Amino acid sequence: MNRVLSPQGYVPAVILLVLVVLPHLMPNPFYVHILVMMAIFVVLGQAWNLIGGYGGQLSLGHAAFFGTGAYVSTLLVNAHGISPWLTMWLGGIVALFLSLPVGIICFRLQGPYFAIATIGLAEALRLLVLHFREITNGAQGLTVPFKGNAPWLLQFDSKFPYYYIALVMAVATVLITRRMERSRLGHYLVAIGQNQDAAEALGIDSSRAKAKALALSAFITGVAGVFYAQYTYVIHPDGVFGLGLSVQIALVAIVGGVGTILGPAIGAVIMECFIQSTQIIFAGQYPGLELMVYGGLLVAVILWRPRGVFPWFARLYGWIVDHLPSPGAAQA
Amino acid sequence: MNESVLLEVEGLAKRFGGVQAVVGLSFYVRTGEILGVIGPNGSGKTTTFNLITGFYPPDRGLVRFAGEEITGLRPYGVCSRGICRTFQIAKPFRELTVFRNVLMGTLLRHPNPAAASARAEEVLRLVGLEGRAHTLAGSLTTIDQRRLEVARALGTEPRLLLLDETMAGLTPTEVEEAIRLIARLRDQGLTVVVVEHVMRAVMSLSDRVVVLDQGMKIAEGKPKEISSDPRVIQAYLGAEYRHA
Amino acid sequence: MDLTTILQGLLTGILMAGIYALVAIGLTLIFGVVRIVNFAQGEFVMMGMYATYWLWKLWGIDPYLSLLITMPLLFCFGVLIQQFLFRPILHAPDLAQIFMTVGLSVILMNAALFFFTADFRTVKTAYSEWTLRLAGVALPMPRLFAFLGALLLAGLLTLFLSKTDLGKALRAVAQDREVSMLLGINPDRMYLLAVGLGAAVSGAAGGLIVPFFYVFPTVGVIFVLIAFVVVILGTLGSIEGAMLAALIVGVAESLGILFAGADLGLVVVFAILVATLVFKPSGLRGQA
Numbered sequence: 100m101n102r103v104l105s106p107q108g109y110v111p112a113v114i115l116l117v118l119v120v121l122p123h124l125m126p127n128p129f130y131v132h133i134l135v136m137m138a139i140f141v142v143l144g145q146a147w148n149l150i151g152g153y154g155g156q157l158s159l160g161h162a163a164f165f166g167t168g169a170y171v172s173t174l175l176v177n178a179h180g181i182s183p184w185l186t187m188w189l190g191g192i193v194a195l196f197l198s199l200p201v202g203i204i205c206f207r208l209q210g211p212y213f214a215i216a217t218i219g220l221a222e223a224l225r226l227l228v229l230h231f232r233e234i235t236n237g238a239q240g241l242t243v244p245f246k247g248n249a250p251w252l253l254q255f256d257s258k259f260p261y262y263y264i265a266l267v268m269a270v271a272t273v274l275i276t277r278r279m280e281r282s283r284l285g286h287y288l289v290a291i292g293q294n295q296d297a298a299e300a301l302g303i304d305s306s307r308a309k310a311k312a313l314a315l316s317a318f319i320t321g322v323a324g325v326f327y328a329q330y331t332y333v334i335h336p337d338g339v340f341g342l343g344l345s346v347q348i349a350l351v352a353i354v355g356g357v358g359t360i361l362g363p364a365i366g367a368v369i370m371e372c373f374i375q376s377t378q379i380i381f382a383g384q385y386p387g388l389e390l391m392v393y394g395g396l397l398v399a400v401i402l403w404r405p406r407g408v409f410p411w412f413a414r415l416y417g418w419i420v421d422h423l424p425s426p427g428a429a430q431a
Numbered sequence: 432m433n434e435s436v437l438l439e440v441e442g443l444a445k446r447f448g449g450v451q452a453v454v455g456l457s458f459y460v461r462t463g464e465i466l467g468v469i470g471p472n473g474s475g476k477t478t479t480f481n482l483i484t485g486f487y488p489p490d491r492g493l494v495r496f497a498g499e500e501i502t503g504l505r506p507y508g509v510c511s512r513g514i515c516r517t518f519q520i521a522k523p524f525r526e527l528t529v530f531r532n533v534l535m536g537t538l539l540r541h542p543n544p545a546a547a548s549a550r551a552e553e554v555l556r557l558v559g560l561e562g563r564a565h566t567l568a569g570s571l572t573t574i575d576q577r578r579l580e581v582a583r584a585l586g587t588e589p590r591l592l593l594l595d596e597t598m599a600g601l602t603p604t605e606v607e608e609a610i611r612l613i614a615r616l617r618d619q620g621l622t623v624v625v626v627e628h629v630m631r632a633v634m635s636l637s638d639r640v641v642v643l644d645q646g647m648k649i650a651e652g653k654p655k656e657i658s659s660d661p662r663v664i665q666a667y668l669g670a671e672y673r674h675a
Numbered sequence: 676m677d678l679t680t681i682l683q684g685l686l687t688g689i690l691m692a693g694i695y696a697l698v699a700i701g702l703t704l705i706f707g708v709v710r711i712v713n714f715a716q717g718e719f720v721m722m723g724m725y726a727t728y729w730l731w732k733l734w735g736i737d738p739y740l741s742l743l744i745t746m747p748l749l750f751c752f753g754v755l756i757q758q759f760l761f762r763p764i765l766h767a768p769d770l771a772q773i774f775m776t777v778g779l780s781v782i783l784m785n786a787a788l789f790f791f792t793a794d795f796r797t798v799k800t801a802y803s804e805w806t807l808r809l810a811g812v813a814l815p816m817p818r819l820f821a822f823l824g825a826l827l828l829a830g831l832l833t834l835f836l837s838k839t840d841l842g843k844a845l846r847a848v849a850q851d852r853e854v855s856m857l858l859g860i861n862p863d864r865m866y867l868l869a870v871g872l873g874a875a876v877s878g879a880a881g882g883l884i885v886p887f888f889y890v891f892p893t894v895g896v897i898f899v900l901i902a903f904v905v906v907i908l909g910t911l912g913s914i915e916g917a918m919l920a921a922l923i924v925g926v927a928e929s930l931g932i933l934f935a936g937a938d939l940g941l942v943v944v945f946a947i948l949v950a951t952l953v954f955k956p957s958g959l960r961g962q963a
Contacts, residue, residue, distance in 0.1 A: 157773050159714075204952045210911070211712040212952060214773055215903045219945040222900060230938050283538050283547075290535040293524035300484065300518070302510035302539040302587050342896065346777060353774060387788030387892070394781030401775045402763055 110420055115270070122262050131258040135330065137371040138265035139323060144351035144363030145272040146319035149279065151349060152357030153288040154312040156206070160217030161348045163224050164194035164317040166339035168324030170228065173241045173334060176252070183253035187325040194321025195314045202310035218342065225340035240335035243328060253329040261330050268326065269364065272319055277360050284311055292358075320348075343390075350393065354400055356409025365412050437462040437622050438514070438591055443482055443492035452478040454646040456492070460591065460624055465617050467637030467654070468626045471667055475646040476626045477519050480593050484516045485509045496591070511539065516593035517580040519626075525569030529560055532568050532579055536586025551586060558582045558612065574605045581612070591622045598629045606632055634658060642666065676933070679811040684933040685926060690818040692925025693825030694880045698898050699905035699917040700829060701877035707849040707912030708869035711761055714776040716902055717895025718783035719874045723749060723881025724890045725787060731798050731885075738798055738885045739820065745882050746875045753874025754867045761870065762863075780895070787892035796890040803886055817886035824883045828876060829918060836914070845869060849912060877902075900941065901928070904948045910958030919959055923947070 122131045143165070150156050168190030175186045201220060205213040228235045235241065248256040255261060279285045287308045290298040295305050328334050338344070347370070355366020373396070377389045400407065438460040445453045453475045460466045468476050482489045485506040493502040501509055515536075524532050533551040534544070541547040555561040558578045563571065568579060577597050584592055594613070598606050610632055617623055627633040633640065634654040642650040642657060644666040650657055657663055702716045723745050730741040760779060764771045805816035836842035847855035848865040856862060880898075888894075905924050909916030924944055931943030951958065 151770075155769075157770055159773075159777065204949065208952065208956050211769070211773065212907070212956065214712070215907065216948065216952065218900065219904075219948050223942050223945045226938055226942050230936060230942075281544060283542050283544060286531070286535060286538055286544065289527065289531075290524055293526060294522045296486070296506075297518065297522035297524065297583075298535065299486075299506035300510060300516055300522075301536045301583060302507050302515075303535070304505070304507045346781065349774070349777075353770070357770065385789055386793065387785035387790075390785040391782050391789060394778045394783075394785060397774055397778030397781065398760065401767075401771050401778060402760075405767065405771050 107420060110416075110423070118266060119263075122259055128258050131262055133371060133375055135258060135262050135265050137368055138262065138269045139327060139330075140348070140351050140367035140371060141269040141364045142265070142272045142323045143320060143348045144355060144367045145269075145276050146316045146323070147348050148352045148357055148359075148363045149276065149316040149319075150309070150313045151316075151352055152359070152362070153280070153285065153292075154309045154316075155288070155292045156213045156309055156313070157349070158217040158313075158316075158345070159214050159342070159349060160219070160221035160345050161316075161320055162340050162342070162344040163217065163221035164197065164320035165324035165327070165344065165348075166221070166224060166228070166334075166336070167194045167197055168321030169328040169334045169339045170235065170241065170324075171321075172325040173243055173328045174234070176243060177241065182251055183325060183329050184251070187253075187322050190325040191318040191321040194324070195318040198313045198317035199310065202306070202313045206306040206309045206313075218345070221340050221342065221345055225336045228336040228340065235336070238336065240333055240338075241328075243332045245332065253326075265326065265330075268323065273360065273364060275315070275319070279312075279315070280360060284308060288312060347393075350397055352407075353405075354396070354407055356407030356412075359407075359409045361412070362407050362409040365408060369408065435461050435463075437497060438483070438624075439495040440479075440483065441493050441495070443479065443494070444490045445478055445482055445487060446490055452646050453482065453489075456643070456646070456648055458641050458648060458651065460622060461638075462590075462622055463617065463620065464622060464638040465613065465636050466624045467633040467640040468624060468643065469628070469630070469633055469640060469657075470643035470649075473645070474643040474666075476643055477595055478646075479643070480516055480595055480626065483509070484514060484593065510587055510589070513588075513590035514593065515584040515587045515589035515591075517577075517584055517595055517597060519595040519599075521576045521580050523568035523571070523576060523579055525567065527568055528565050529568055529571070529575075529579055529582075530555065530564040533560075533582045533586050536583040539587045554582050554586050557585065574601055574608075577601070577609070578612075585616070589621070591624070592616065594623060594625045594627075596626055596628060598627055598632050601629075610636055630658075680933065681930075682810075682812050684929045686812055686814065687818070688926035688929030689922065690822040690925075691929065692921045693822035693829075694884055695898075695901055695905055695925050696829055696918045696921035697825045697880035697883075698877045698902040699909065699921055700832065700914050701873035701875075701880075702899075702902045703906045703909065703912055703914060703917045704876070705870055705873040706906070707914075708845060709757070709761060709765070709866045711765075711772050712776065713873070714773065714899060715756075715780035715783060715895075716873070716877055717897070717899030718780050719749060719753070719877040719895075720881040720898045721787060721890075721892065721895035722752070722783065723878030724885050724888070724894060725791060725881075726878070727882040727885045728796055728798055728890050731800075737800065738882060739824065742824075742879055742882050746879050749878030750871040750875040753871040756874070757867050757870035761866070765866075780899075784892050784895065791892065793892060798885045798890075800886055815887065821883040821887070825880065828879055829914075832872070832876060833914060841868070897941070901944055904944050904951075907956075908947060908951045908958055910960040913958065913960040916958055916960035 122134055125131050147158060147161050151158055171193045172183055172186035172190040175181045176183055201216055205216050229237050246252055246254050287303050290303060291305045291308060299305055324339060351366040351370050352363040354369060356362025377392055381388050436459050441457045443453050443456040456479060470476055481487045483494050485504045485508065488503045493500055496512060496514060501512060530551060533554050534547055537547040537550040537554065541550055555564055558581055560575065560578050560582055563575060571579060598609050601609060606629060613623055613636055625633060625636060637654055639652065640654050640657045641648055642663050649666055650660050650663050698716065698720055701719065702713060705711060705713050726745040726748060727738045727741050730736040730744060731738055760775060764775050802816050807814040836846055844860045845865050845868060847858065847860055848862050852862055901924060905917055905920045908923065909920030924947060927947055928940045928944050932940040935943065
């Protein structure tokens with residue numbers, strides 16, 4: 100009982116409560132949209148973190164998994180009317196299988212190969228999707244047929260249900276990260292990151308461990324892609340397979356804090372606020388200026404805070420928890 | 432060879448660029464014994480460990496462990512079959528605690544982190560590091576770092592332990608402690624191969640000794656025989672005479 | 676598909692390979708000496724292209740002549756990049772290095788977008804349309820000039836590296852930093868030189884292709900992706916390897932475009948990457 104009543108227990112519960120109530124406090128649907136996008140990036144950043152942070156393998160092509168999920172699902176939904184609730188899993192699994200050869204080929208090598216291979220993968224998929232336009236509709240993209248309010252087809256006429264689904268996904272991803280960190284795989288990934296030779300001498304198959312992290316990461320990213328397709332109704336190759344998206348996903352995790360449970364979640368919130376404010380400030384008038392600022396942000400983070408903002412956040416959170424009333428203090 | 436042979440190395444050879452590090456090396460290790468491996472610097476001792484444990488594939492030759500051929504297996508495969516090694520230059524997981532370092536070893540046989548933790552505590556007590564369980568590995572003293580190397584390896588519950596110059600740079604008292612620890616491990620059923628330069632330690636610990644020079648085995652036998660073998664003496668003093 | 680078309684494809688591939696080689700040489704030089712994987716290398720090409728374009732547009736300077744201006748300019752830029760951006764992260768973990776250069780790439784690409792807009796630009800010179808015809812195969816002179824220019828620059832660089840003291844010092848640092856310090860070589864200066872040269876050489880590649888290639892802000896992305904494949908195939912850090920690999924990749928891309936379609940050339944290049952990583956990750960000049 101003490102655990103629940105202590106700040107460690109109730110602060111996360113309060114935060115969760117706030118998150119649940121939050122969309123209803125928003126003045127108009129546009130802000131709810133921002134919340135949905137934040138939640139999606141939490142999922143994407145946390146998923147990237149599994150292989151990029153814990154696994155130490157930097158992917159610059161996670162859009163490959165995102166786009167795969169989006170396209171697999173949308174093609175099936177359009178062709179056979181299958182419910183996205185089902186194709187979500189399929190999209191994730193296809194993305195997972197896509198990640199396996201990449202892992203097998205790259206993880207036995209030491210060097211920048213994985214980063215380069217992932218860029219290549221995303222770009223190749225983008226070009227292939229553009230090329231086979233009879234199937235994929237090429238550059239025009241695919242649309243999800245609008246069916247109004249159809250929950251079994253993952254379509255709603257208000258933004259709120261989308262937000263709650265995204266919120267569930269985001270919380271689930273955070274919990275999955277925590278579970279993984281405490282599992283044998285989580286420990287092994289840390290050992291590999293510290294000293295791969297020593298880890299191997301202790302019986303750790305480093306390639307296999309990284310491949311598992313990548314598979315999980317790809318699966319989650321693919322599922323997010325399916326959700327995104329359903330939420331926005333339209334997907335284009337340049338958007339869902341683009342290098343820009345891959346960089347953004349990685350940036351979320353880096354700014355927040357790689358290799359931590361909540362870093363990417365914080366990074367997603369910061370990034371989305373950042374994106375929205377720069378859009379307000381520049382009002383789309385100066386093409387390129389916004390992204391120049393992101394690039395500058397990335398360089399600045401690398402130079403001055405390579406561990407991301409998570410250490411600050413952790414300290415702030417610790418301070419708050421320490422200064423909140425707890426059952427022990429009341430009795431003192 | 433009889434059933435009491437745990438490890439067999441036959442005709443091992445390895446070349447690095449222009450250097451033949453190991454040539455036609457053959458020896459065996461009996462279950463439950465402590466085998467000492469000595470030789471001047473550059474004689475191929477660490478390379479031999481690397482070949483046995485899969486860090487490099489041999490150019491020729493084979494390695495047999497408990498009757499099974501393990502030549503060319505990757506290090507994690509060798510470890511899971513029961514051979515674990517320490518490194519000459521210690522490779523601790525510097526940013527992790529001593530406890531977590533050992534945990535990485537015990538997780539091999541105990542995938543459940545809770546069970547692995549319990550085992551890790553036992554291992555720490557065995558080597559005398561339980562007081563430092565929460566110290567960061569990177570800030571340990573030399574002797575404790577060596578203890579940690581051994582502890583981590585022990586965590587994997589090996590049948591054969593390969594110790595690479597564990598006693599280098601230790602004080603005489605610390606060497607005594609190390610000797611006692613290794614002897615205790617052997618008494619508990621572990622087979623140990625010890626590569627060392629500290630002659631006193633090797634000679635008092637080992638049941639048998641193998642001597643390497645320039646990648647070849649030049650002598651093999653009981654410590655007493657080895658220390659009076661003229662070929663061995665010449666190998667160690669050899670450099671002087673070779674340039675004369 | 677007749678023989679002439681295939682020969683045409685081969686020729687185009689070989690000519691373009693010269694340019695890919697220059698970009699890849701810049702990349703591999705920087706990696707070999709400074710050990711940084713520069714994802715912004717394509718932006719050096721892009722900057723060379725824009726510099727050449729503006730020199731032509733504003734002052735009518737011939738693109739090949741303007742190399743004399745653009746190369747030193749890009750050399751200085753490279754030096755600045757090394758001094759202020761790369762130096763702090765020389766010993767940082769891979770994540771820092773990769774994302775520093777990615778960040779730099781994003782900044783440069785979007786700076787170009789911001790200042791010059793997304794418009795595609797071209798340069799038209801007296802010789803833009805010159806074409807030689809040999810046995811039914813067309814040999815556009817700008818492409819030939821670009822190839823020859825690339826060959827010349829690569830040759831000069833190779834001579835510099837093998838015959839001059841400075842060049843040998845550079846190679847020494849690439850081989851073994853510590854030993855070269857013992858020999859009295861200042862690695863920091865060599866890093867500046869390496870990045871300066873790497874930028875200048877790739878920038879020159881940009882300048883050479885302006886007569887027949889559109890100039891736009893994101894043009895660098897294609898070049899850096901191809902350059903990575905070339906560098907890996909040719910072995911990281913090897914300049915001769917990069918030249919040989921560029922030939923293979925250039926011809927493969929060209930034939931790929933011929934047989935599979937214009938938009939799949941890059942896919943063929945990635946197939947080469949996969950094959951290299953599977954069969955010989957250390958590259959053509961690497962020890963397995």
